[in-house]
Amino acid sequence: MQAAERRVDKSKTKHEPWRDPHAEAYVRFENITKRFGDFVAVNNVSLKIFKKEIFCLLGGSGCGKSTLLRMMAGFEAPSSGAIYLDGQDMADIPPYERPVNMMFQSYALFPHMTVEKNIAFGLEQEKGLSRSEIATRVTDILDIVKLGQFAARRPHQLSGGQRQRVALARALVKRPKLLLLDEPLGALDKKLREATQFELINIQESLGVTFIVVTHDQEEAMTLASRIGVMNRGEIVQIGTPTEIYEFPMTKFVADFIGSVNMFEGQLIEDLPDRARIQSDELGGTIFVDHGISSAPSATVWAAVRPEKINILRSPPADTKENCVKGVVKEIAYMGDVSIYLVKIDTGKTVRVTLPNVERLSDDERIAWDETVWLSWHASSPVIVTQ
Amino acid sequence: MKLATARMSRAAPGRLGPVWTFLFRYGPPRWTEYVLRNWSGQRLVIAVPYLWLLVFFLVPFLIVLKISFAEFSPLGRPPYEPVFQWLEEGALQIKLLIGSYVYLFNEPLYVSSWIYSVKVALISTLLCLCLGYPMAYAIARATPTYRNVFLMLVILPFWTSFLLRVYAWIGLLKTDGVINNFLLWLGIIDEPMSMLYTSFAVYIGIVYSYLPFMILPLYSNLEKHDNTLLEAASDLGAGPIKSFMRITLPLSFPGIVAGSLLVFIPAVGEYVIPSLLGRTDQLMVAKLLSDEFFLNRDWPKASAVAIAMLMLLVVPIMIFQHFQNKELQANRR
Ligand SMILES: Nc1ncnc2c1ncn2[C@@H]1O[C@H](COP(=O)(O)OP(=O)(O)OP(=O)(O)O)[C@@H](O)[C@H]1O
Numbered sequence: 001m002q003a004a005e006r007r008v009d010k011s012k013t014k015h016e017p018w019r020d021p022h023a024e025a026y027v028r029f030e031n032i033t034k035r036f037g038d039f040v041a042v043n044n045v046s047l048k049i050f051k052k053e054i055f056c057l058l059g060g061s062g063c064g065k066s067t068l069l070r071m072m073a074g075f076e077a078p079s080s081g082a083i084y085l086d087g088q089d090m091a092d093i094p095p096y097e098r099p100v101n102m103m104f105q106s107y108a109l110f111p112h113m114t115v116e117k118n119i120a121f122g123l124e125q126e127k128g129l130s131r132s133e134i135a136t137r138v139t140d141i142l143d144i145v146k147l148g149q150f151a152a153r154r155p156h157q158l159s160g161g162q163r164q165r166v167a168l169a170r171a172l173v174k175r176p177k178l179l180l181l182d183e184p185l186g187a188l189d190k191k192l193r194e195a196t197q198f199e200l201i202n203i204q205e206s207l208g209v210t211f212i213v214v215t216h217d218q219e220e221a222m223t224l225a226s227r228i229g230v231m232n233r234g235e236i237v238q239i240g241t242p243t244e245i246y247e248f249p250m251t252k253f254v255a256d257f258i259g260s261v262n263m264f265e266g267q268l269i270e271d272l273p274d275r276a277r278i279q280s281d282e283l284g285g286t287i288f289v290d291h292g293i294s295s296a297p298s299a300t301v302w303a304a305v306r307p308e309k310i311n312i313l314r315s316p317p318a319d320t321k322e323n324c325v326k327g328v329v330k331e332i333a334y335m336g337d338v339s340i341y342l343v344k345i346d347t348g349k350t351v352r353v354t355l356p357n358v359e360r361l362s363d364d365e366r367i368a369w370d371e372t373v374w375l376s377w378h379a380s381s382p383v384i385v386t387q
Numbered sequence: 388m389k390l391a392t393a394r395m396s397r398a399a400p401g402r403l404g405p406v407w408t409f410l411f412r413y414g415p416p417r418w419t420e421y422v423l424r425n426w427s428g429q430r431l432v433i434a435v436p437y438l439w440l441l442v443f444f445l446v447p448f449l450i451v452l453k454i455s456f457a458e459f460s461p462l463g464r465p466p467y468e469p470v471f472q473w474l475e476e477g478a479l480q481i482k483l484l485i486g487s488y489v490y491l492f493n494e495p496l497y498v499s500s501w502i503y504s505v506k507v508a509l510i511s512t513l514l515c516l517c518l519g520y521p522m523a524y525a526i527a528r529a530t531p532t533y534r535n536v537f538l539m540l541v542i543l544p545f546w547t548s549f550l551l552r553v554y555a556w557i558g559l560l561k562t563d564g565v566i567n568n569f570l571l572w573l574g575i576i577d578e579p580m581s582m583l584y585t586s587f588a589v590y591i592g593i594v595y596s597y598l599p600f601m602i603l604p605l606y607s608n609l610e611k612h613d614n615t616l617l618e619a620a621s622d623l624g625a626g627p628i629k630s631f632m633r634i635t636l637p638l639s640f641p642g643i644v645a646g647s648l649l650v651f652i653p654a655v656g657e658y659v660i661p662s663l664l665g666r667t668d669q670l671m672v673a674k675l676l677s678d679e680f681f682l683n684r685d686w687p688k689a690s691a692v693a694i695a696m697l698m699l700l701v702v703p704i705m706i707f708q709h710f711q712n713k714e715l716q717a718n719r720r
């Protein structure tokens with residue numbers, strides 16, 4: 001829901017430098033590879049990130065997100081490739097001289113210092129800052145993260161959420177050009193997480209910092225990101241805006257990883273510039289899409305249909321030949337705002353459908369268990385991926 | 388049980404009634420019941436070491452304390468006059484002779500050996516710290532295989548007798564010993580240095596013997612340090628030296644205190660090393676104490692030295708306790 005609002009928001013401002021081929025990238029990863037012994041943690045990653053972006057790295061556990069971030073911060077040296085920040089090669093620059101600050105997944109707060117001292121630590125390392133200046137900046141940032149009354153406490157006297165905000169404040173107070181956040185909101189409850197997500201966006205907008213955020217929570221990525229880079233096994237498999245990633249995934253992996261999806265394997269039987277047809281044994285019918293695929297004839301492809309783009313009908317629609325299948329409701333999960341239906345179609349495959357609960361229906365008006373239904377979708381709904 | 392005691396207390400007759408009642412309510416059978424009911428297993432387990440300390444530490448301490456207030460007897464050993472005595476008029480006489488203590492603080496020999504002992508212990512502790520900290524740090528930073536090897540090497544000397552190891556130093560330090568011969572052979576020195584029977588030899592002996600007691604607590608502290616804290620410090624702009632000074636050093640403070648006290652406390656009272664390697668004209672306090680016992684046979688004075696030494700050590704021990712508690716609390720987070 002909030003992800004959608006956020007997207008609407010962004011289309012108003014339309015700050016999309018990545019569409020401009022001449023725009024200067026702020027951060028540039030060039031063919032970065034990182035090996036730990038024989039194990040390749042990051043494999044040939046090339047990436048451009050622009051000023052004032054919130055770039056989210058999204059991927060499963062162990063896919064190399066943290067490693068990529070740690071190379072940016074300088075804790076880990078790439079096995080090959082180069083990292084540029086603002087046009088400058090970072091290879092020989094130690095972490096303490098990079099204009100980059102990182103917020104650690106584990107917060108890494110100094111246990112022997114108060115909240116105030118923790119935050120002031122970074123400022124004390126800068127030359128030419130007077131004590132009073134440091135004090136004002138610390139107070140200001142404490143106000144922003146709403147921790148003023150906890151200034152004198154030690155980290156172990158704080159709750160998880162408060163610690164997380166201290167870690168954030170400590171990274172922010174240095175006013176870095178680039179802020180790296182490694183799963184910054186992982187430990188927070190849903191409410192606090194959403195609140196902090198919006199706080200992050202506000203901070204980004206008011207201070208103009210560039211963010212790289214690592215997460216494996218796709219909803220968080222959708223909310224925060226100007227662009228998302230999806231990683232799998234050390235490689236970046238797709239980069240795009242949240243909408244692009246969600247609506248136009250380029251591979252089966254991306255379609256599957258972001259949100260839930262129904263995947264139908266099939267053969268391409270017709271492929272014209274403005275339409276295409278897929279014969280799918282898995283579906284037991286044909287899938288029709290209103291755009292071309294431009295793939296080899298009779299190639300094996302996959303049609304991905306999002307659960308919310310499927311309609312459930314209690315009687316067969318007028319055209320049952322294409323984009324339509326009959327099935328029996330096997331499972332219903334009421335989620336409040338939506339309901340999830342698992343429908344077993346005739347081929348034995350289970351299809352997932354979500355419907356918003358727009359009206360308050362009585363029990364006999366609702367679709368019931370074991371009811372025979374027809375599923376159908378619009379020709380623009382399926383996404384066809386070839387790998 | 389309750390019923391039975393109630394009946395019995397009611398049955399108890401006459402003037403002694405209240406006494407019986409009291410005994411039945413609070414007397415010995417009730418104690419075991421009270422202990423079994425209210426003391427958990429944990430308390431009983433803790434009670435064992437407390438009992439041990441009471442019997443084998445506190446009681447001997449009290450005996451020594453008593454002797455230290457007694458009068459020197461020409462026999463040179465107990466019995467001494469009791470401190471508390473009932474006089475015939477029904478008065479309690481307490482007789483504390485502080486002569487031994489007065490003597491202690493007035494006799495220049497004692498005062499100077501006190502000062503010397505503390506000085507030797509302090510300097511040895513500092514030397515151990517300066518040597519031990521980098522070693523502990525290196526061990527904590529080594530890969531697990533090397534770490535175990537290094538720890539083994541630190542502990543290895545304990546497998547031979549302490550006395551033997553100190554004797555070995557005589558062979559190394561004496562005028563025609565290994566070190567002098569080696570340096571002469573190299574041509575660095577023209578004539579042998581006299582190292583044995585100097586304060587230098589005492590420092591060597593103490594530092595050599597007590598270094599493991601500095602390294603081990605420091606290591607166990609440093610090994611627990613979270614490397615991401617150093618990464619965070621470096622990320623915030625602190626170079627390696629700054630990071631060490633502001634993160635590693637303060638966090639290892641409990642380890643420094645523990646190690647220093649483990650070296651300082653036994654070093655003040657060290658007997659073997661100064662006796663075998665040290666100066667003959669300047670005694671350490673433990674040697675003085677043993678001389679008082681065995682040569683002068685003056686038990687009260689020896690006891691007074693022992694008590695004074697204990698007092699000198701109690702202060703560091705209490706500091707130690709304080710910091711240990713602090714670390715425990717920090718770890719409990
Ligand atoms: N120091 C190291 N030595 C050996 N292997 C490592 C090291 N650091 C990371 N790896 C491996 O590299 C891979 C990527 O690790 P990384 O921490 O980048 O994953 P991640 O994407 O951040 O995962 P998560 O979401 O679980 O945090 C993992 O398989 C991990 O086992």
Ligand SMILES: [Mg+2]
Nearest residue numbers: 065066105182
């Ligand atoms: Mg990670």
